[in-house]
Amino acid sequence: MKKASNLKFRNESALGWLLLLPSFIILGIFVFYPMLKTFFLSTQLTDLMGNPIKFIGFKNFSNLFTSDSFMTSFTITLIFVFFSTLLTLVMAYLMAMSASQKIMGIAVFRTMFSSTMGVSVTVASILWLFMFNPQIGMFSKILTFLHLPQINFLSDPTWSLVAIIGTTVWMNLGFAFLILLGAIQAIPQDLYQVADLDGASWLMRLRKITIPATSPTIFFVTVVTLINAFQTFGQVDILTSGGPDYHTNLLVYAIYQDAFVNHSVGRASAQSVILTIIIMLFTMIQFYVKNRKGANYANE
């Protein structure tokens, strides 16, 4: 009897590892190895082919922090992340609140509101490229209609970042909306009935019931949107190519440029390490908060 269960355990162990093996091979070759390699390359002087020449410690990093173009790109990345996350969250929340009402045909609106989730970064950027077109675009028409001076959105240093933020928020809305809608719908209706009896105003209900009851989801959506924003690439590539004069040169676009256009792999790797640390930090905060709150979500 004892022998049999021992045998079973050993088999189970082998089976367990066998089932994990394919995933681990892929993760090993395409996630863990390249990650370590990136950390290694960030400490190296590299040639034009990206081969390491010699160990230079943190020189790549100190060079970055004294480089104007990196500091610009780092600063605008932070500005971009802050505004795109804030706007996504506020707009998606308002959409989710209006789509949580019970009206005939509400399912159609929910589908429409979540549809930008299916739109690729290429499609979104090309659609907005037209919206921002200075000759025939939508905004140019609106400005003309309002008798305001024309703005060259994509070649103006400030407006170009606004344009990238706008496009990003539009793309993100679908996902954020869908997740927030799920949370708002899960709020027990009797909470509102009590509030109705007390004659609570709309704002009161929002502050005392809706927002507190959905706070774990709000936090989750914030972190996910934030992390995605740090990883922004396609919008920049299509709308502005990082310009004008590095004003939309977001971190990942800078990495891509340094690695594949300027062939300075050491510098690109150092920026990759900075990106990794930022993303790890936010993911860890999320894990920590999730575990600390544990199963007490409902009581929050």
Add this chain to the structure above:
Amino acid sequence: MQTSNVKKGFRLATLIVLTLLLLLPLFVGISLSLSSSQSIAQGHLLPDHLEFANYVKVFTSTSMTKFLWHSFIISGSVMIGQVILSIMAAYAFVFLEFRFKKAAFILFLSTMMLPFEAQIIPNFATMRDLNLLNTYAAIGLPFLASAFGTFMMKTSFEQIPTALKQLSDIEGLSHFQFATRVVMPYTKVSIITFALYSFLTNWNMYLWPLIATTNDNVRTVQIGLRQLRSQDTASNWGLIMAAIIVSVIPTLLIIFLGQKYFKKGLTNGVIK
């Protein structure tokens, strides 16, 4: 306490206005795709007269058909790979006991906080050294294992009542039989949700297919559009709009079909 009709009407109007504003760029795109180039050049947002010439041109005078096909192959294979590998890994984590299971799980977990963008330089070198650039394998291989998918499958496998597992043990089902006859049918909604989500993500991938391809052999539709834009937009907005509308149809269909499931599934995998 009934909501009055006026109030209802007002709410409906708000929803309609919101929808129109939100989807305005998409409507403008569709409208331009049905316009002639003269109409667009004159600055008209609505077509002078409806025409489908741009859609015909997308399929006859650009490489879009080829790019769409490449994207189908890649997104489909990566989807199948991710679903199979995620089910396998999740099965091990939920139904099997083995040494270092916890460590293996933490290792899986850790990949979720490592940004792919920070791995592109060595991955490009790997593909170049293996002579795989400009192949389907180069675009798809790095994404076959999915930590997100594994978590999503794991969460749904955990919902299976222990009684079912015990019953299967008594019936003498093997692990393979238990997995295919009990676990997978029981969690098919989650599996399909993840499959649809996976296809959507693969179809919309941008940075890696851009790096892993240098010619048109296996180029995906997203990178094809990028190319079309840099060659054509100045002169031909109608054509490029028709091309992007064609490219977005499969993923919009997925959203329309899967929206209800995504709402549950995406949160389950990550929040809980």
